Amino acid sequence: MRYADAPEQQAWRQEVRRFVRRHVTPALRAELRAHGNEGEGPLARAFHRQIFDKGWWGIAWPTEFGGLGKSAVDQYIFVEEMEAAGAPAMRLSITSVAPTIRRVGTEAQKERWLRPILHGEVDFAIGYSEPDAGTDLAALKTRAVLDGDEWVVNGQKIWNTGAHTATHDWLAVRTEPDVPKHKGISLLIVPMDRPGITVQGLETWSGIRTNAVFFEDVRVPRDYLIGERGNGFYYVMMALDFERITLGSTGLLRRLLEDLKAFVRGTVRDGRPLGAVPWVRRAIADLEMRVEVGRQLGLLNAWLVDQGVVPTKEGSMAKVYVTELNARLASVGMEILGLAGQLAPDDPAAPLHGRLQWLYTTAPLQRFGGGTNEIQRCIIAQRGLGLPRK
Template identity: 40%
Template sequence: MDFKLSAEESRFAEGVRAFLDQQAQHPDAAEFMAPDRDAHSQLANSPERRAFCKRMGAQGYLGMSWPEAYGGQDIPGIFEYLLNEELALRGAPLIGKGVGCIGKTIIRHGSEDMKQRFLPLILDAEVEFALGYSEPGSGSDLASLKLKAEKDGDGWVLNGQKVWTTSANFAEWYWVAARTDPDAPKHKGISVFLIPMDHPGLTVRPIETMGHHWTNEVFFDNVRIGPEALVGELNKGWTYVCEALDFERFTFYTINPLLQKFERALDALRTTTRNGVPLADDIGVKRQVGRLGAEVETAKMLQRRVVDAAAKGQVPAVEAAMYKVFATRLGQVLTDFVLDHLGPAGLLRSDAEGAVDNGVWEHFYQTTPLDTIGGGTSEVQKNIIARRGLGLPLK
């Protein structure tokens, strides 16, 4: 695999950096560029972040790999990868669910009316989506979901509950998986619907998690929807869910934040002393840093496999799962390593006197576990690797 950028790709990356340098001068830049806000930095969850996304759309950065017939530029996905890496480095919102998960799945499977309705909104950053998959008893085993969608004339009535729905507190539309055939095998009787978040019968209840990250539980109480809400074919939703999750993993899990975190770890070790000697000069610390550096390079190569598969027009399911498991765990290991050596000073928050690197390591300690959950838990990723990559049977 040759991952050297072409002249065109290098020019594009330089153009993105110039655009972001310009955006960094914006009066609200601190509100939409925040590298330390791990869990939230990829979300357009504020007016300032949504305005930034609109400026990205005006720049032509949204939906670049989409077909020209649907407003895209029909260019290789490598350009979206390069864009997301630069955005992640600045802590700016990524191109996200609308362009990746929702948009690409609608293009592949949605009705023509659904394409005409939603794709222009996505390209103009006029709409945000929430993904309704997990339930109280259906997290890792997503196919066991129990949210009922019962036929009602030419539409459906939905009753049940979803949980851990990031973005439900600010999104306009809900991309939700529901059981439409209770008698079919669990992978076969699922359909996907697009429902407005302000629909009668929908109730959103926020849940605050570690790292000051907000997710939500959503309750369905006789939510009546019409036939236009169905995505693709009835009872084919499991296929769409899997594809959308594959696109999500490719879109969200960039490598630059991990590389940046490793460099910050080195800086923390260089500037922190023990008995008057920088931690970075300790021979034991050096050995551990060498090992971590090798693992960071391994993560980089695993991520390159994701990009390579996507650039060839494949859905990088196994590659994305391998990278996500390895990289998110490495983020935790790296944070633990730094905190172990910083001692009590590493646990100080940003507003505390003597906090190392403005308290960022205490923050990372709270946020890195979330990365192992979003987009499918590490256990789910291991099942994907076992089943799709190794051909092992499920019990």
């Protein structure tokens, strides 16, 4: 069976396509390239505002929370078209934090947080990792202690990407020091403008900024603790499941592959069309096949969400497959482009605006982000296939 859009999905895809064609301008794309694709510049913010105004960040949200009530497959189509057009990515507030609050938050918390997220008034950085707690997240030490009606937070997070621009941190903290370590964690929303927070920038190879964040006697209202106290570890796992579904989208790869195919069709090297070179033809055919497989995995995830399932095994499968495909496409693509393929996006001579070189430097981060691919393979083996822990 081959998946094809139903007529109403086709109409939705065309609507999104028309919108991005008009609003993803060359100037916006250039700004994104200059900011390492992070969407932090003024044009990207203006673009995000238009999406907020249309209510399109809440495509698959229930209408009672201000969403459009469409399906997860419709959301997949939206993300695919946005990525394919080179638009700024969907924020983790929308794809990971909000669905978790919707599932585990109290009614008051849903009321308090969901609409502001949907309207872009609140934007989260994700604060799980610590210097001694990455994969083994349950080892985290940042403490939150109740003092009257407020939590008092002390500790340090690392790789807290976006903490320098976010309004709030979605923070995993230890609230119960005397129980088994994964049962003592809670999820706390921390406004970034509270006294006692220090944000230190960390520059990565790709130019993307992340942060170390220090909390010293930071006070947060008691009801900013999401869901049940001590259940935070499970909520983090749920939020990561949601995060991985989006990490597994192939819209960007499809666009880069289209650009690469156009380059191959239009290039003559050593007097011979590049597309006639056997290893180039094989490499392009191989990438075509893999991008299509990644797309089918993404659609499978979206369909599962529509069936009311939080995809665990399938979310990890898509995350591993697509993030490893990023590296493969970047590496093979740069080889096809030749030596100039190694030029960075800011070099005017870089073919395809240096997008493959950019992908090459960001691909390792994607294999780490949302839980490393080694761990995703453990999740597939244990939670998906029921194999015993080693």
